[in-house]
Amino acid sequence: MPAMPLLDIKNLSVEFTTRAGTFRAVDGIDLTVDEGEVVGIVGESGSGKSVTSLAVMGLLGSNGTVVADRMHFGGKDLLAMSPSQRRKITGKDVAMVFQEPMTSLNPCFTVGFQIMETLKVHEGLSGKALRNRAIELLEQVGIPAPESRLSAFPHQLSGGMNQRVMIAIAIACNPRLLVADEPTTALDVTIQKQILDLLVRLQKERGMALILITHDMGVVAETAQRVVVMYAGQVAETRPVDALFKAPRHPYTGALLDALPERALGKRRLPTIPGVVPGIGDRPQGCLFNPRCRFANDRCRIERPALFDVDAGKARCFYPLADAPVGAGEVL
Amino acid sequence: MTTPTTTGVPETLPAASPPVSQPPHPLVEFWYHFRQNKGAMAGLAVILLIAVVALFAELVAPHDPNIQYRDAILVPPVWQEGGRWAFLLGTDDIGRDMLSRLIFGARLSMMIGLIVVTLSLAVGLALGMIAGFFGGVTDALVMRLMDILLSLPSLLLAVVVAAILGPGLVNAMLAVSIVVIPHYARLTRAAVMAETNKDYVVASRVAGAGPLRLMLVVILPNCVAPLIVQATLGFSTAILDAAALGFLGLGAQPPTPEWGTMLASSLQFLQRAPWVVTWPGVAILVTVLAFNLLGDGLRDALDPKLKR
């Protein structure tokens, strides 16, 4: 019998009530993360990947309704917890790093205060021990001269530095799961790599699980062990990273891979996926991807596919792609 | 082949693409947002009512506001003991009908609001445009002057101006107008400076539009929204401040049925006949509140940032 996963989510849905009606941002997804595993969640903007992570953290506002058959963390039912029980886990055992480092830190408090706050609340540290731990954390995330940075305000640091501070806050209490929501998107290209390497290094050193949310397939290829591809609030495909990159089964995954510049070498134009993710009121009948799918036929336009078993994982498609996907043929 | 048919595009496009909807006319959209604000609608209704009453004061008022009924001094409102149907809201200390005086007072207050807003808006707009458009020394001079006016509490400034000019309704209106000019000037200047560097203004400038045309035809229409809001709120300030001046004896003089003046001249009857003090105040509060509700509603409906 395999060990119980660290995070175990079954049939999670998130709905938002707006003036225009109810909008289902996440639609019945399953997600498991094992202890020490790196899972990449990939999708375009609006695919529901950020909302999923916020639901895991319990950070959705009052207009977001979370429903799930099961949502367990470390064997405990997250949905059955009282808000104060939940807060004991949030920020301690599950921590999160956000997309915008410049706005995610409170501009009125020093970096040191914001790191020590977490340690004080969850670990009960104080005084010299608290300060030393904060310095140690800043060192671990690669911030030079950490003692002097404790008294710096976020606006005095660069975006990359702020993201390191965010990471320091997130790992302060040795979380078992770190959720990183597009941690490098807002940063300069040169800094992106550094932050990503830092995350991977910390994950390995500490053996914590990592959910890496991104729209960048290349990032996933370098870091993740397993990939969840999301489309319009649903899981389109979920498989181990090697298998997925070698032979994507869902046409959407295939199209995402084709859009990678390194796979489009020799082509005159970078392939793109026409259209956008369906929004609040324009969800098509049948497969949600059918309006943008090259292979869609009448069945795809009428019937909505379930998640079918494919080799080493699942894909939500009636006609999974064969081993040598069209379009990827010119590569390799 | 007269009827062109759709070409043979395979049906990979969404089967039912939604019909392309025309964006609604800005005024229609504005009205749609405004109508949902119940407070603003209530304010608008009250203002319209007061405006109609003020306009037809002679027809609506049961009595002449200045006739003194010697046999009806300090008659209480009709629902109190001793009240008379002839004087619905009672009479004052020299036997004048309260309701009629309030109705004619409404005319005065609306007029005060209209004149003050027009005057201050015109001057403030001109100053703000000049400052924002020409910049440099002109801008610095105008805005320093506005800073000086703003550094004095507005009521104090109005009191001082009224004291210099001498008491009276016209002088009170002038005083209040001067006090609020800086608000319009600052608003206009900010809007003009924000618009001046936009491409469409540069384009008209390149096309040879003169400064006057640029200011009035090109830039002005684009900063109207905040000015409308400010002008609406300006009505309430004007009515409130003019009434305060009247109360202090520096505004309209008795027997003018101005609400603030009415309050001041009936102060000694506060205990004996509370109604002579109550009604003018209620009239001021309701009118000012209505304009503030309307102004808030206009701001919400006109400000695209707050639109959901």
Next chain:
Amino acid sequence: MLRFILTRVSLVIPTFLGVTFLTFLLIRLVPGDPIEVRVGERGIPPERLLELRHELGLDRPLWHQFLDYIGGVLQGDLGVSLVTRNSVFSEFVTLFPATLELAALAMLFATVVGLPAGIIAAVRRGSIFDHGVMGISLTGYSMPIFWWGLLLILFFSVGLGWTPVSGRLDLLYYVEPVTGFMLIDTLMAGEYGAFWSALHHLILPMIVLGTVPLAVVARMTRSAMLEVLGEDYIRTAKAKGLAGKRVIGMHALRNALIPVVTVIGLQVGTLLGGAILTETIFSWPGVGKWLIESINRRDYPALQGGVLLIATTVMTVNLLVDVLYGVLNPRIRHSR
């Protein structure tokens, strides 16, 4: 930080000079010759008039007179009241604590009630409480405070007899003015009965004067909190597992306070203007009532001096608020 303060101060100086010039002009704008205004209706022989004009320097060019005036102002010489023959400055200084005490309590009242009301309204956006706060504060904002004061007197003083109608202290008591602040003076003298009496006298004027600032503070706090609550760093604070109280009371409020403090500072002008009305209604012996009396007595030097001193007070407070803004907002403090 020092540079920041110095910059602010240097920006105020031209405004101060402008206000001084304006008040200098004030007495000259009043219809009639300043001397004739001073001697009143008794009249004066023409040669004496010329003499007086020379004595007072009124025959010198305007800019020269202005320099003299500024020189006087900087030494605290604001002329002499026509009615009492006292120095305008010393009259103002004697009366000012009464106004300051009232204004400070009114601001305290407005902040203590308005800040929590605005915070709760923002946190429970759309609730009945929110609608109630917004409705009441808009009404308060629209209130003609001179009428509001009369209503409160009618109800609490005349009707219920709970509070006195006017003045600062019962005639039973006499307390030697040391600071001029009645609450402090009575305590220093150990007269607790007098202290309660002073407090009683303060309640209604405080509420009346504090009504408009209360409305402004509540509305501003609500909108500032609403804006801040949508910021990314609030989400971060929640992601740290902090309790709601700490997220709102610390992370959100600390940021929302920046605009709120500015607004509170700007209310000082409103307070000193409103003091004119409040003091008139409650016969409060402060500078507001004194100014109106000066106008009625055509005591123009007193009016001139009073206006300048009040304007200076407002400018000083605004300057302090500016500095405080820098203290509260690290982005400003460090960038200049």
